[in-house]
Amino acid sequence: MKAMYSAKVMEHFRNPRNMGEIPDADGVGVVGNPVCGDMMTIYIKVKEDRIADIKFKTFGCGAAIATSSMVTELAKGKTLEEGLRLSRKDVADSLDGLPPIKMHCSNLAADGLHAAIEDYLKKKGGEKS
Amino acid sequence: MIGAKPEEIIFTCGATESINMALKGVAHRNKSKGDHILYSAIEHMSVLNTCKSLARQGFRVTSIPVDRYGIIDIEALRKEAQDKTIIASVMYANGEIGTIEPIREVANVVHEAGAYLHVDAVAAAGQIPIDVKGDGIDLLTLSSNDLYGPKGVGALYIKEGTRMEPLIHGGGQERGLRSGSENVPGIVGMAKAAEIARDEMEAEATKLVSLRDRLIEEVLASIRESYLNGHRTQRLPNNANIRFSYVEGESLILSLDMEGVQVSSASACTSKTLEPSHVLIAIGLKHEEAHGALAFTFGKENTGADVDYVLSVLPSIVKRLRMISPLTPKELLS
Numbered sequence: 001m002k003a004m005y006s007a008k009v010m011e012h013f014r015n016p017r018n019m020g021e022i023p024d025a026d027g028v029g030v031v032g033n034p035v036c037g038d039m040m041t042i043y044i045k046v047k048e049d050r051i052a053d054i055k056f057k058t059f060g061c062g063a064a065i066a067t068s069s070m071v072t073e074l075a076k077g078k079t080l081e082e083g084l085r086l087s088r089k090d091v092a093d094s095l096d097g098l099p100p101i102k103m104h105c106s107n108l109a110a111d112g113l114h115a116a117i118e119d120y121l122k123k124k125g126g127e128k129s
Numbered sequence: 130m131i132g133a134k135p136e137e138i139i140f141t142c143g144a145t146e147s148i149n150m151a152l153k154g155v156a157h158r159n160k161s162k163g164d165h166i167l168y169s170a171i172e173h174m175s176v177l178n179t180c181k182s183l184a185r186q187g188f189r190v191t192s193i194p195v196d197r198y199g200i201i202d203i204e205a206l207r208k209e210a211q212d213k214t215i216i217a218s219v220m221y222a223n224g225e226i227g228t229i230e231p232i233r234e235v236a237n238v239v240h241e242a243g244a245y246l247h248v249d250a251v252a253a254a255g256q257i258p259i260d261v262k263g264d265g266i267d268l269l270t271l272s273s274n275d276l277y278g279p280k281g282v283g284a285l286y287i288k289e290g291t292r293m294e295p296l297i298h299g300g301g302q303e304r305g306l307r308s309g310s311e312n313v314p315g316i317v318g319m320a321k322a323a324e325i326a327r328d329e330m331e332a333e334a335t336k337l338v339s340l341r342d343r344l345i346e347e348v349l350a351s352i353r354e355s356y357l358n359g360h361r362t363q364r365l366p367n368n369a370n371i372r373f374s375y376v377e378g379e380s381l382i383l384s385l386d387m388e389g390v391q392v393s394s395a396s397a398c399t400s401k402t403l404e405p406s407h408v409l410i411a412i413g414l415k416h417e418e419a420h421g422a423l424a425f426t427f428g429k430e431n432t433g434a435d436v437d438y439v440l441s442v443l444p445s446i447v448k449r450l451r452m453i454s455p456l457t458p459k460e461l462l463s
Binding site: 005010013014016030034035036038039040041057059060061062065 | 378
């Protein structure tokens with residue numbers, strides 16, 4: 001089973017970074033579905049258009065947990081624009097790749113980040129008007 | 130081992146071939162009787178896909194539901210087994226959830242309709258007593274490697290007088306039912322494995338049942354929202370299938386693997402199709418429940434110390450993954 005994953009995936013699965021919730025998050029992104037076996041929630045705190053803090057919670061396989069952890073590491077400190085440009089491929093590449101079958105089903109973390117940023121932008125837009 | 134006469138056994142290249150041969154061979158040879166085939170909803174993929182293939186060839190196939198423990202619905206079987214039914218395929222026991230089927234009752238119902246009964250005994254053989262005569266079985270599939278024998282060999286019991294045609298035609302080996310040079314080393318290995326399994330079964334089963342029951346009882350007692358899949362007593366000695374809410378099977382397997390424990394999961398994430406196990410869906414689990422199931426299978430080499438070890442690592446693994454999961458209710462973590 002382990003052999004399927006890169007050492008980096010296993011390391012992030014074992015010691016996920018930024019795991020948890022942000023109770024007063026500025027943006028929250030929920031992607032996936034427990035019915036499909038993968039679901040993640042990404043929380044962000046935004047300061048001066050940068051992702052000042054980010055946390056995740058994930059239900060899913062090893063790849064789902066590792067990609068969630070990796071996306072938080074990649075996104076932390078980035079501008080919102082840079083965050084929106086982070087792709088599924090960036091996440092998979094940073095983990096030294098994922099098994100082909102996991103590329104679609106479990107590689108949702110970038111989508112989760114985008115959803116959290118969009119949630120923030122929508123709320124912010126709402127405040128202005 | 131199963132109470133068959135030597136001339137009623139055909140050796141094949143494995144259980145998959147035996148199943149294909151039994152269902153296709155009987156279906157095609159008995160078209161004059163009808164065009165209908167029955168199978169239980171929790172059969173192995175070899176049965177399900179063989180039935181699909183037969184359906185594409187014009188046979189009507191009907192899946193018989195099971196209850197929440199995985200036991201076949203006898204009344205549904207009685208209703209569906211009709212004049213036109215040629216053969217029914219019902220497993221002796223399910224290897225994933227461990228449930229043992231009431232084969233004698235099944236045989237009575239199937240025979241009342243004048244149909245043949247094929248039984249997949251891959252998971253049951255060597256675990257529990259099987260008596261093809263007393264049980265009323267017409268065809269029975271066995272696998273060598275599931276009896277600790279060599280791979281690449283299996284057997285099909287065919288009751289004397291069963292009307293069927295071969296799957297593989299050629300030089301007429303195995304009384305014309307399975308041509309091709311016999312895999313003699315494989316057959317000798319399988320026969321020896323079956324002999325050992327028969328001699329050791331009773332003592333082995335007693336040991337496995339005690340390991341199994343202790344694992345089930347202590348896991349259910351020590352981990353909240355963990356549930357047994359399958360039947361509590363009508364269960365294979367070597368199987369404990371337990372599901373854990375709010376976590377996913379593959380991440381459980383990976384975590385156990387890191388602690389040196391090998392288990393299996395039918396979670397979507399470990400399969401090629403990304404669909405959860407049809408067996409867990411057939412017993413009525415929701416997809417998200419099926420994702421969190423683990424099958425613990427005990428073997429000859431397992432001891433009470435292994436159960437102790439699993440019990441020492443599993444609660445913290447489940448707890449860690451539940452902390453990571455957004456589905457876990459807060460009160461479960463306190």
